[in-house]
Amino acid sequence: MDITDRTVFITGATSGIGLELARRFAAAGSSVIAGGRRADVLDRLRAEGFGAVPIDVTDQDSVDHARDSILRGHPGLDTIVTMSGIGIPEDLRDPAHFAAAQQMIDTNLLGTIRVIDAFTPRLVGRGAGTIITVTSGIGFLPFPVMPTYAASKAGVHAYSEALRAQLDGTGIEVAELVPPAVATTPEQVRRNPRALDLTAFVTEVMDLLQITPTPHEILVEGVLMHRWAERDGTYADLVAQRSQALAMLTGRQ
Structure with a gap:
């Protein structure tokens, strides 16, 4: 895809990968509307020249209001990036985990x-556009400490595949960004020294996005071991290795 002349809406753009993607699209020449819940960051992004809208993706009214505001100000919107997401560790032996599962x-x-539902009719009407969903390497190679996170991302993968099939012939392309662990905060660097550097990760992502045609899956080098573990016969060993992290849960040894 051409990233130099897009009008891009990114949910979850007030921190981490979403914020870095917003800056990279803007630096390439695209117009970017950042969406998120952090009003202070949205104000800073407005001051930098970004479009910015508050949005809570768990609230239908908030999503609808954001859509209406964006389409009024940016009728040429052609790219949606669904970056919003949360990950919470869970101990499945404790039924209290259900609240976290529901939230994820x-x-x-x-x-x-x-x-996606909010913007698909407009993109179909334009006859062109791109939807970029965001899953995770954990959706393909579970990290047992975060079971519902893995399930939610596996669900987004399956949904992306079906969405691509249903939109075939409309002019809308569907790409799935599959991050591995990425160090977006100093705390994440401390907890996982093997997490990818954010800047390097997003640089690789932007290079992959510019391939023509846009790949169905945006797979940086660091996520290939997750994506292809079953095919490569490494799945069982890797899940067993990652299960060692269960010791971090309270009350486990």
Whole structure:
């Protein structure tokens, strides 16, 4: 895809990967509307020349209001990036985990669907555009400490595949960004020294996005071991290795 002349709306653009993607699209020449819940960051982005709208992807009214505001100010919108997501560790032996599971499904899976539904009619009417969903390497190679996060991202993968099939022939392309662990905060660097550097990760992503045609899956080098573990016969060993992290849960040894 040509990233130099797009009008891009990114949900979850007030931190981490979403914020860095917003800056990279803008630097390439695209117009960017950042969406998120952090009003202070949205104000800073407005001051930098970005479009910015508050949005809570778990709230249908908030999604609808954001859509209406964006389409009034940016009728040429042609690219949606569904970056919003949360990940919470869970101990499945404790039924109290269900509240966290519900929150992750509502944000990661249903939030993605709400945003896509809000803009698909406009993109179909234009006859062109791009939807970029965001999953995770954990959706292909589970990290047992975060079971519902993995399930939600696997769900977004399946939904992306179906969305691409249903939109075939409309002029809308569907790409799935599959991040591995990416160090977006100093705390994440401390917890996972093997997490990818944010700047290097997004540089690789932007290079992959510019391939023509846009790949169905945006796979940086660091996520290939997750994506192809079953095919390569490494799945069982890697899941066992990653299960060692269960010791971090309270009350486990």
